[in-house]
Amino acid sequence: MDPTVENTTTDEHSVAAATATATTPTSPSSVTPSRTNKTKRNYRTKNRDTSSDNEHEADEVMKDDTQTESTQPPQQPADSINSNLPYVKSQNAQNIGEVYPGLARLSFLDQDSGVEGGETEQEGGLGAARPRRPLQQKPLPSKQQQSTTSAEEREEQTITSEPPMEILAAPPSTSPSATSSGISTESSLVEIKDTALENKGRGLFSAAKDVLKAGTLVFKEMGYCQVVNDASLSSVCSACFKDTREEQGEDEKSASVGGVSASNQRKLVRCAGCKVVWYCNKTCQIKDWKLHHQLECQGIQQSMKNAVMKDVWTKRSMDTTTVRALCRLVRRRERVRTSAAYKAEHKKMDTAQKQVNEVYYSGLDQKEEEWLDEHGATWIDQYLRAPASNQDVSSKGALNESSQFTKIMAVVMSCVVAAKEDRAAFLRGSGEPEGDGEGASGTKGFELLRKLLSYGFSLTNLETTTVVGLALYVQSMPFMNHSCLPNCVYTFKGSRVECRVIRDIQPGEELTISYIDQIGTTQERQKQLKEQYHFTCDCPLCQYFPANPLLQPNQDALLAVFPDLNFAPLLDPKQGFVCPNIACTTRSDIGPILAMESQLAIYNKVECKCESCGHVAELTQEIVQENQEEAERIIARFVREMNGASDQQVKSDSRNFELAKIKLPETTDEKAAEEARKAAAAMGGMNSVHEPSAAALQCFDEAYRSLTGVAPLQTRIKPRRSAGSPMDISEDPVHHSALHCLVRQLEQAGFDEAVSHKNWVFALHRSLELERILNNTYIGYHPLKAVQGYYTCKIVNLLANLLLEESTIEIEESDHEQDSDEDEEMAGNSDDERDLKALRDAMSGGASKGSKGHGTGSMQEQLLKRKQKGSANPEDDTKRKMAANSTPIKRIQTESSRQLLMYLKSLIPKIEDPELLQQFRVCWGKDGKLANRYRYQVDSLKQALYYAELPFQETKP
Numbered sequence: 001m002d003p004t005v006e007n008t009t010t011d012e013h014s015v016a017a018a019t020a021t022a023t024t025p026t027s028p029s030s031v032t033p034s035r036t037n038k039t040k041r042n043y044r045t046k047n048r049d050t051s052s053d054n055e056h057e058a059d060e061v062m063k064d065d066t067q068t069e070s071t072q073p074p075q076q077p078a079d080s081i082n083s084n085l086p087y088v089k090s091q092n093a094q095n096i097g098e099v100y101p102g103l104a105r106l107s108f109l110d111q112d113s114g115v116e117g118g119e120t121e122q123e124g125g126l127g128a129a130r131p132r133r134p135l136q137q138k139p140l141p142s143k144q145q146q147s148t149t150s151a152e153e154r155e156e157q158t159i160t161s162e163p164p165m166e167i168l169a170a171p172p173s174t175s176p177s178a179t180s181s182g183i184s185t186e187s188s189l190v191e192i193k194d195t196a197l198e199n200k201g202r203g204l205f206s207a208a209k210d211v212l213k214a215g216t217l218v219f220k221e222m223g224y225c226q227v228v229n230d231a232s233l234s235s236v237c238s239a240c241f242k243d244t245r246e247e248q249g250e251d252e253k254s255a256s257v258g259g260v261s262a263s264n265q266r267k268l269v270r271c272a273g274c275k276v277v278w279y280c281n282k283t284c285q286i287k288d289w290k291l292h293h294q295l296e297c298q299g300i301q302q303s304m305k306n307a308v309m310k311d312v313w314t315k316r317s318m319d320t321t322t323v324r325a326l327c328r329l330v331r332r333r334e335r336v337r338t339s340a341a342y343k344a345e346h347k348k349m350d351t352a353q354k355q356v357n358e359v360y361y362s363g364l365d366q367k368e369e370e371w372l373d374e375h376g377a378t379w380i381d382q383y384l385r386a387p388a389s390n391q392d393v394s395s396k397g398a399l400n401e402s403s404q405f406t407k408i409m410a411v412v413m414s415c416v417v418a419a420k421e422d423r424a425a426f427l428r429g430s431g432e433p434e435g436d437g438e439g440a441s442g443t444k445g446f447e448l449l450r451k452l453l454s455y456g457f458s459l460t461n462l463e464t465t466t467v468v469g470l471a472l473y474v475q476s477m478p479f480m481n482h483s484c485l486p487n488c489v490y491t492f493k494g495s496r497v498e499c500r501v502i503r504d505i506q507p508g509e510e511l512t513i514s515y516i517d518q519i520g521t522t523q524e525r526q527k528q529l530k531e532q533y534h535f536t537c538d539c540p541l542c543q544y545f546p547a548n549p550l551l552q553p554n555q556d557a558l559l560a561v562f563p564d565l566n567f568a569p570l571l572d573p574k575q576g577f578v579c580p581n582i583a584c585t586t587r588s589d590i591g592p593i594l595a596m597e598s599q600l601a602i603y604n605k606v607e608c609k610c611e612s613c614g615h616v617a618e619l620t621q622e623i624v625q626e627n628q629e630e631a632e633r634i635i636a637r638f639v640r641e642m643n644g645a646s647d648q649q650v651k652s653d654s655r656n657f658e659l660a661k662i663k664l665p666e667t668t669d670e671k672a673a674e675e676a677r678k679a680a681a682a683m684g685g686m687n688s689v690h691e692p693s694a695a696a697l698q699c700f701d702e703a704y705r706s707l708t709g710v711a712p713l714q715t716r717i718k719p720r721r722s723a724g725s726p727m728d729i730s731e732d733p734v735h736h737s738a739l740h741c742l743v744r745q746l747e748q749a750g751f752d753e754a755v756s757h758k759n760w761v762f763a764l765h766r767s768l769e770l771e772r773i774l775n776n777t778y779i780g781y782h783p784l785k786a787v788q789g790y791y792t793c794k795i796v797n798l799l800a801n802l803l804l805e806e807s808t809i810e811i812e813e814s815d816h817e818q819d820s821d822e823d824e825e826m827a828g829n830s831d832d833e834r835d836l837k838a839l840r841d842a843m844s845g846g847a848s849k850g851s852k853g854h855g856t857g858s859m860q861e862q863l864l865k866r867k868q869k870g871s872a873n874p875e876d877d878t879k880r881k882m883a884a885n886s887t888p889i890k891r892i893q894t895e896s897s898r899q900l901l902m903y904l905k906s907l908i909p910k911i912e913d914p915e916l917l918q919q920f921r922v923c924w925g926k927d928g929k930l931a932n933r934y935r936y937q938v939d940s941l942k943q944a945l946y947y948a949e950l951p952f953q954e955t956k957p
């Protein structure tokens with residue numbers, strides 16, 4: 001690896017800006033469940049009174065030249081700034097294949113700039129409106145040295161360059177501060193105050209004189225300490241948090257014409273010292289080295305001298321995410337405690353290498369980091385004065401007794417304190433004044449751990465919604481209280497968190513976020529909040545749908561927030577029920593019900609009566625439990641089936657859009673259905689319909705039907721049974737209840753599996769279904785909705801481009817002036833191997849050598865050239881068609897591709913839905929990278945559909 005090259009290609013901020021968001025309803029805790037975590041659900045049943053229909057790794061080591069990567073980790077004085085950083089390449093930087101046409105972008109979305117509620121970033125939030133100095137990407141002096149690799153370490157590459165001396169610029173003149181008497185963010189928009197409720201402690205309130213409008217960016221904040229979690233270490237840069245698994249960025253579009261993006265090739269490099277953390281490049285490595293990793297690296301190596309600990313770090317015998325976060329926290333605090341030396345060091349270096357600053361810290365980051373060094377510890381001390389409810393954990397001894405926490409502390413101590421006596425001091429904070437509990441290495445270890453778990457935030461990748469790390473913030477973020485109906489959402493750019501308003505906030509009103517996934521019912525949400533955060537939520541939503549049905553609902557609280565909501569009292573839209581009576585014809589979709597968990601707890605048995613047919617079913621906790629387990633088994637089986645069929649699927653299904661399946665008429669006769677399917681397949685010019693992983697699809701259908709009571713694609717015939725006849729377990733009421741969380745998990749599993757197997761039509765359907773569920777589950781704006789809309793647009797775009805690829809497969813033939821006979825032959829055999837190969841290449845994200853497919857971009861470009869030859873005005877439809885007709889393009893269109901085209905066109909209004917665009921603006925900000933990508937996707941889609949509609953000279957029978 002050539003560091004010079006890397007340094008010239010990395011804009012750490014733009015890179016960092018590409019990543020994350022708390023789109024999943026992640027909670028501010030390292031123990032936050034990820035998107036796939038399941039929440040135990042009880043059952044749903046129907047309210048008798050209801051009638052509504054709601055549903056939802058450089059080794060260059062920064063090590064000496066003489067040092068070998070595997071045996072001699074870098075040894076440096078703890079207080080020196082050493083930039084001997086090491087690299088080793090990662091192989092985990094794979095994106096899913098994706099076709100990106102390299103066409104100029106239309107600007108139709110610019111017209112939307114007038115949409116109300118767009119981002120109104122205001123001065124005052126930390127860093128919110130400060131101009132960022134441009135990065136001066138000066139190449140750092142370096143020389144490259146390859147090192148041999150062990151099998152275990154894959155393609156390692158050693159760099160022996162001497163990194164530059166680092167320097168920090170002058171401290172910011174307007175740095176935020178923490179006052180001694182209280183806490184001030186010095187933001188004109190927010191202030192930290194006590195809440196009215198004692199147990200709730202402090203909160204973040206609006207300090208604005210006017211209403212904070214939806215979309216307003218109220219503050220941005222850098223993490224005080226942050227780490228990439230174990231699962232993402234080799235895929236996510238530990239400095240900028242760029243996720244190499246994410247899709248290619250805007251800057252890579254032009255290089256992606258064949259569908260293989262530069263990012264697909266990107267590898268991370270691993271620190272040769274500890275061999276634990278990975279970075280984009282040397283720049284990122286240096287940045288993290290100076291801020292956190294130098295001491296962390298030494299600590300990990302110190303820890304590894306112990307055999308047990310070595311297993312932890314090399315074999316990952318336990319998760320080290322929290323350990324590394326806590327070590328970073330302790331170290332940063334420690335550095336502050338020796339701040340005189342630290343500051344002197346800073347000053348010495350101040351004027352020597354300013355350009356390094358530009359790489360190390362650019363403007364805002366540097367100021368913030370310096371500010372954090374100076375004041376972060378003070379702020380953390382503020383945490384230690386936690387609200388009463390927070391003290392519960394340790395007072396109960398839960399933390400100390402927990403073997404998991406003890407393990408974490410053991411590993412932390414092996415990294416940060418060597419001597420036995422120091423360990424005791426570290427744990428108890430002894431030797432320090434009682435009360436403050438400050439030890440040489442920081443506050444009491446357990447106390448810090450507790451705070452980290454309580455105040456830490458899960459860093460999430462914006463596009464994949466997966467949790468990639470853990471961060472601790474110290475200024476505004478940790479003071480935000482929870483509401484199940486929050487008025488703010490937070491998203492991440494790297495480790496920087498941004499908080500935006502999602503509905504208007506009155507002056508003085510508290511700003512809230514949701515700590516948990518809002519998809520759950522009141523009972524589920526409250527259970528999770530109690531278990532994880534030790535409080536009982538009393539937000540308007542919880543008041544409106546009380547967990548205990550015997551409590552009087554308070555409608556006013558919710559209606560004050562959303563006057564237009566027309567939920568019937570006691571009907572939680574997040575809950576659903578489908579009548580167990582299979583013969584009940586009104587069961588067309590998931591319907592809302594009254595939460596019954598607490599009733600069950602009280603009465604043991606609950607009767608549910610269908611509003612429509614009067615069918616009465618009896619529910620018990622056992623039935624609920626059985627059905628939940630059954631549903632989870634079905635989902636697991638579905639995922640297994642999909643995985644088991646992966647090889648076969650990728651080989652056989654690139655050509656199959658499955659339109660025949662989609663368009664099949666509804667029939668009760670299985671034989672007739674099969675015949676219709678074959679006929680439709682033949683109509684589409686295909687000899688057979690290769691149903692990708694038929695067993696998996698069937699399993700999906702079964703699971704879906706079991707959970708929701710309805711078939712997903714109207715392809716399944718339900719066995720009919722008369723009302724009142726005995727039910728087996730598969731037909732009991734709960735089995736047919738709308739277990740939304742499980743349905744969502746199933747849809748997500750279906751989506752993930754379909755994407756991994758490149759079954760795009762299936763993925764599209766799952767994506768649309770997920771969107772529907774999310775839209776009906778989250779009230780108001782939520783980043784997940786926007787993320788899901790983004791996914792849908794991506795898939796539709798992909799399909800449109802595949803369609804274009806397929807239908808214009810003859811173009812290159814004419815470009816290469818092949819004779820018409822060959823053209824005829826190819827046009828007459830759409831199932832030709834070459835045809836399949838071209839399409840398969842397109843789907844897998846790259847054209848193979850010798851295949852006709854150059855990727856959809858080239859195909860579009862060719863069409864564009866042809867069109868331009870004949871028509872100067874792209875808007876003139878007549879001229880366009882004439883121009884297309886005047887060129888000797890031979891195109892084919894199968895019935896399936898025609899149907900697909902119609903179908904994709906029908907989705908355009910949905911993709912351009914102003915409400916979806918508004919979701920983007922409010923949750924992500926108008927100019928967010930993802931919003932730009934979305935615009936690109938939409939533009940590309942429109943162009944692909946435009947070209948796919950050009951006249952056909954020859955149509956497949």
Ligand SMILES: C[S@@+](CC[C@H](N)C(=O)[O-])C[C@H]1O[C@@H](n2cnc3c(N)ncnc32)[C@H](O)[C@@H]1O
Nearest residue numbers: 199200201202389390478479480481482533535
């Ligand atoms: C990230 S802190 C929020 C700031 C905290 N209130 C303080 O004073 O430091 C999370 C803790 O605040 C409390 N909390 C947050 N939201 C709450 C709510 N809606 N009701 C009661 N307590 C809440 C809980 O004790 C929770 O563990």
